[in-house]
Amino acid sequence: MSETANNPVKAGPIEAGGGEQQTLNEYIKAWWDRIRAGDLGSLPIIIGLIVIIGIFGYLAIDKNFFSARNYVNLLLQVSGIASIAIGVVFVLLLGEIDLSIAFVGAVGSVTMTLLLRTGEGEPAWPWWAAVGAAMLVTLAIGLIHGVIITRAGVPSFVVTLAGLLAWSGVVLILTTQYSRAGTIVIQDPVVKGVANQFLSPFWGWAVYAAVVVGFAITEFYQRAVKSRQNLAIKPIEVSIFQIAALALIAGGAVYYANQDRGVPVSIMIVLVFLFFWLFVANRTRFGRYVYAVGGNPEAARRAGINVQMIRISCFMISSFMAGVGGIILASRLGSVSTNTGGGNLLLNSIAAAVIGGTSLFGGTGRVTSALLGALVIASVENGMGLMGWNSGVKFVVNGLVLLAAVLVDAYSRRSRASSGIA
Amino acid sequence: MNPLLKIQALSKTFGDSLQVLQKVSFDVHQGEVVGLAGTSGAGKSVLTSILAGFESPSSGEIFLEGEKLINHWQPRELGIEIIHQEPELVDQLDITSNIFLGYEPGWPNNRRWQVVPDNTRMDQRASEILEKIGFRFPNLREEVKNLPAEQRQILAIARVMTREPRLLIIDDPSDLLSIRYQEKLLELITEWRSLSTAVIFASDNLDHLFTVTDRIVVLRNGEVVDRVKTDETTREKLVSSMVGTRSENLTPAIWALDRYYRARQQAENLQRQQGFLQKDLQTQGNLNQQLVEELAIQVRALDEANLSLQDAQRRLMTEREQERKHLARELHDQVIQDLLGTNYQIEAVEASADEELSRSLAEIRASIRNMVDDVRRICGDLRPPTIDSLGLSAAINSHVRDWSNRTGIQVELNISPKLSRLPEAIELSVFRIVQEGLNNVWRHAQAQKAQIILEPTSPRTLLLTIQDDGVGLPENFDLAVLSAGGHYGVLGISERVALLGGRLQLKNRPTQGTTMQVEIPHPRA
Numbered sequence: 001m002s003e004t005a006n007n008p009v010k011a012g013p014i015e016a017g018g019g020e021q022q023t024l025n026e027y028i029k030a031w032w033d034r035i036r037a038g039d040l041g042s043l044p045i046i047i048g049l050i051v052i053i054g055i056f057g058y059l060a061i062d063k064n065f066f067s068a069r070n071y072v073n074l075l076l077q078v079s080g081i082a083s084i085a086i087g088v089v090f091v092l093l094l095g096e097i098d099l100s101i102a103f104v105g106a107v108g109s110v111t112m113t114l115l116l117r118t119g120e121g122e123p124a125w126p127w128w129a130a131v132g133a134a135m136l137v138t139l140a141i142g143l144i145h146g147v148i149i150t151r152a153g154v155p156s157f158v159v160t161l162a163g164l165l166a167w168s169g170v171v172l173i174l175t176t177q178y179s180r181a182g183t184i185v186i187q188d189p190v191v192k193g194v195a196n197q198f199l200s201p202f203w204g205w206a207v208y209a210a211v212v213v214g215f216a217i218t219e220f221y222q223r224a225v226k227s228r229q230n231l232a233i234k235p236i237e238v239s240i241f242q243i244a245a246l247a248l249i250a251g252g253a254v255y256y257a258n259q260d261r262g263v264p265v266s267i268m269i270v271l272v273f274l275f276f277w278l279f280v281a282n283r284t285r286f287g288r289y290v291y292a293v294g295g296n297p298e299a300a301r302r303a304g305i306n307v308q309m310i311r312i313s314c315f316m317i318s319s320f321m322a323g324v325g326g327i328i329l330a331s332r333l334g335s336v337s338t339n340t341g342g343g344n345l346l347l348n349s350i351a352a353a354v355i356g357g358t359s360l361f362g363g364t365g366r367v368t369s370a371l372l373g374a375l376v377i378a379s380v381e382n383g384m385g386l387m388g389w390n391s392g393v394k395f396v397v398n399g400l401v402l403l404a405a406v407l408v409d410a411y412s413r414r415s416r417a418s419s420g421i422a
Numbered sequence: 423m424n425p426l427l428k429i430q431a432l433s434k435t436f437g438d439s440l441q442v443l444q445k446v447s448f449d450v451h452q453g454e455v456v457g458l459a460g461t462s463g464a465g466k467s468v469l470t471s472i473l474a475g476f477e478s479p480s481s482g483e484i485f486l487e488g489e490k491l492i493n494h495w496q497p498r499e500l501g502i503e504i505i506h507q508e509p510e511l512v513d514q515l516d517i518t519s520n521i522f523l524g525y526e527p528g529w530p531n532n533r534r535w536q537v538v539p540d541n542t543r544m545d546q547r548a549s550e551i552l553e554k555i556g557f558r559f560p561n562l563r564e565e566v567k568n569l570p571a572e573q574r575q576i577l578a579i580a581r582v583m584t585r586e587p588r589l590l591i592i593d594d595p596s597d598l599l600s601i602r603y604q605e606k607l608l609e610l611i612t613e614w615r616s617l618s619t620a621v622i623f624a625s626d627n628l629d630h631l632f633t634v635t636d637r638i639v640v641l642r643n644g645e646v647v648d649r650v651k652t653d654e655t656t657r658e659k660l661v662s663s664m665v666g667t668r669s670e671n672l673t674p675a676i677w678a679l680d681r682y683y684r685a686r687q688q689a690e691n692l693q694r695q696q697g698f699l700q701k702d703l704q705t706q707g708n709l710n711q712q713l714v715e716e717l718a719i720q721v722r723a724l725d726e727a728n729l730s731l732q733d734a735q736r737r738l739m740t741e742r743e744q745e746r747k748h749l750a751r752e753l754h755d756q757v758i759q760d761l762l763g764t765n766y767q768i769e770a771v772e773a774s775a776d777e778e779l780s781r782s783l784a785e786i787r788a789s790i791r792n793m794v795d796d797v798r799r800i801c802g803d804l805r806p807p808t809i810d811s812l813g814l815s816a817a818i819n820s821h822v823r824d825w826s827n828r829t830g831i832q833v834e835l836n837i838s839p840k841l842s843r844l845p846e847a848i849e850l851s852v853f854r855i856v857q858e859g860l861n862n863v864w865r866h867a868q869a870q871k872a873q874i875i876l877e878p879t880s881p882r883t884l885l886l887t888i889q890d891d892g893v894g895l896p897e898n899f900d901l902a903v904l905s906a907g908g909h910y911g912v913l914g915i916s917e918r919v920a921l922l923g924g925r926l927q928l929k930n931r932p933t934q935g936t937t938m939q940v941e942i943p944h945p946r947a
Contacts, residue, residue: 295514302504304524363513
């Protein structure tokens with residue numbers, strides 16, 4: 001262990017010098033070194049997104065792929081998948097999987113719809129009570145999954161596969177019991193508004209301004225804290241670049257949405273949840289423990305973390321966010337039916353999280369990856385829908401996209417291992 | 423005082439027959455460093471992981487401050503911190519997060535619900551702790567998967583320092599640490615001790631054990647084979663109880679590492695064989711065991727008798743030294759003064775005497791002066807005057823110079839400057855041994871040159887070597903024969919050494935002459 005001097009970490013005995021402020025060149029070089037070593041971060045997904053948009057932009061240019069209308073439709077499509085995928089990220093961070101999410105979301109949305117129904121003299125529940133009840137039901141389902149998985153020591157794959165079957169049955173039972181046709185229409189205007197209402201341009205820009213200013217303030221506050229502590233700070237140019245990039249991209253997104261109906265309420269709901277779970281994952285003790293349990297359960301246990309509690313909580317988060325996604329999707333259709341939760345919703349949601357860069361082996365991944373992955377999935381679906389391809393081709397293309405994402409992950413993992421930072 | 427940790431008849435069996443711990447019992451008190459010595463495979467790691475709550479014992483009980491611990495406790499909740507042989511870190515988390523994992527200080531500032539960790543506070547505290555260990559990371563936000571093993575181990579040590587444990591269990595982490603940080607760890611252990619934290623320190627590194635521990639519990643094949651106070655044992659005794667063989671011809675200077683590691687290998691082989699033998703033994707029934715137990719009882723009784731004999735001898739020796747001191751002072755203050763007084767009187771008489779008388783008076787005065795010199799030398803032999811005020815090395819120095827002048831034998835004196843002041847009894851004994859040793863050289867060896875080396879071999883042992891280039895020992899040299907012949911010199915030395923719990927060795931040098939080596943343990947200086 002005498003090679004501390006040759007170590008790229010530059011750590012060493014105390015007289016070996018401390019951390020200095022990075023220059024811009026050093027920062028770029030360090031970033032490039034990381035990329036070359038296979039530590040790609042969100043880079044592949046962003047490149048992939050650009051490639052996909054480019055392909056469909058070329059193929060479907062005459063079918064209005066770039067129109068504002070289609071763009072807002074895309075945002076609506078993204079919302080449902082993204083919120084389910086956010087929950088999946090937590091389960092994947094543990095190195096577990098939840099196959100039941102699509103139908104758990106369906107159970108939530110069916111519960112809500114049934115409570116909102118006025119029938120046989122009993123009054124409908126107010127929307128907030130119905131939504132709250134649906135959320136409690138999904139939380140309870142997550143609790144059941146989590147407890148079985150941790151207490152019985154059964155792999156999550158098996159338990160949630162059983163959940164997939166059982167909850168799809170529950171959806172069938174509930175929908176056919178209350179409607180002969182198997183379709184129940186949502187009557188509540190607030191719930192219907194989730195996916196069918198849009199922010200006015202003024203509010204769209206107000207939210208935009210709040211987000212950009214908020215980001216800038218946090219960024220500079222963190223710089224101040226770090227410099228007070230004498231820690232290495234990234235160059236000021238990088239901070240300014242990041243703020244400007246956010247302002248530009250988000251500004252473009254709001255502006256373009258305003259050309260059509262405006263920013264959908266559903267995407268705002270997703271963003272609120274995204275920020276909330278981002279905070280939970282990155283800033284709270286709980287989030288830290290999720291990464292710890294996913295990365296090295298033995299180390300987490302020895303450090304005094306209640307590993308079972310963390311596991312159960314993550315399955316509850318997964319079910320809860322599936323419920324949120326289920327409600328958004330139901331709101332978009334305006335009804336629930338025997339088909340709710342079916343189709344490729346489950347695979348799309350898990351694929352979104354994985355494509356976004358969350359490892360299936362636990363411990364690595366970001367909550368934001370759910371949104372990026374959902375954007376990729378929704379763009380492909382949207383483009384293929386415009387092209388009018390049949391569903392066989394759609395499945396094949398979806399499969400190839402997922403495969404590409406997993407291969408990129410595997411290769412970057414290998415090159416990380418060979419460069420000694422895995 | 424009640425012990426902080428009480429371990430009672432702890433046993434652990436894997437499967438049906440693989441017994442890795444057998445009725446291990448010992449106590450740990452507050453502010454005490456208990457060493458857990460044993461070769462690899464002796465059961466140290468199993469014992470520490472049981473204490474850490476990771477494994478449950480097959481039988482036996484553990485009490486923490488009188489409260490019984492139930493299986494699978496969470497040690498950190500009880501104020502027990504553990505440093506493992508291999509650190510367990512979360513690769514995906516950064517340095518600070520790993521150091522504070524499980525107990526992050528944060529907001530709101532409440533003991534249980536610190537939901538949002540305070541990164542600023544944690545970073546500050548982390549760099550303070552790392553500074554104390556003597557290490558600095560350029561970026562505390564670095565993920566630990568990039569760190570080499572030694573730095574990971576440093577993080578594991580830093581984690582322990584974020585809290586104030588009641589009990590610290592250290593399962594020798596020094597394999598992954600360079601010497602610099604091994605020494606740091608020893609310093610930290612001493613500091614924890616002074617903060618009255620109890621420490622259990624499992625190690626097979628004798629230097630480490632002798633530096634920091636108060637007591638040492640020796641494990642062999644899962645059994646406690648010895649419990650000793652660190653101040654009262656030697657490295658060799660410890661090794662022989664670790665490996666379970668008593669070997670008489672280990673040379674004190676080199677036996678340390680070489681033999682120890684070879685012994686360790688042998689012990690491992692033996693242990694494997696013992697596993698087979700144990701099975702046979704079990705089928706044979708308890709008859710042998712009974713015999714062994716009876717023998718053990720007798721041996722213990724003998725040991726006790728020996729101990730009380732030694733005690734009596736020690737008291738005798740102390741009294742003898744006291745007596746000598748007294749006698750020396752008496753001679754010096756009384757007899758010498760009287761003689762000198764007489765001398766002055768004679769001088770006064772001499773002035774008024776005639777020539778012949780004054781010549782014989784001058785002769786008398788000269789012989790009185792000789793007597794004074796003789797008495798002074800006797801005083802010095804009885805009680806070296808310098809030892810109380812200037813210490814052992816000064817005393818040896820002046821004695822050797824005198825002796826060399828008297829006998830004409832050249833002495834090369836080599837006292838390590840690292841030698842510090844030791845308890846009076848030990849300094850005196852070493853001085854006496856030097857005295858006796860030189861006398862032997864003069865009387866029996868017919869030597870031209872002699873050499874004396876005095877050096878500390880470890881923080882708690884002292885090695886004295888006296889060599890000469892004389893005729894050497896007779897071929898069938900035996901202490902018993904010597905004493906029968908009235909040669910009490912070597913016998914006296916060997917008694918003194920035995921009383922101090924040390925070890926004496928006499929042998930011929932390869933070319934010419936004799937070497938006498940004495941190793942003596944002593945308490946923390």
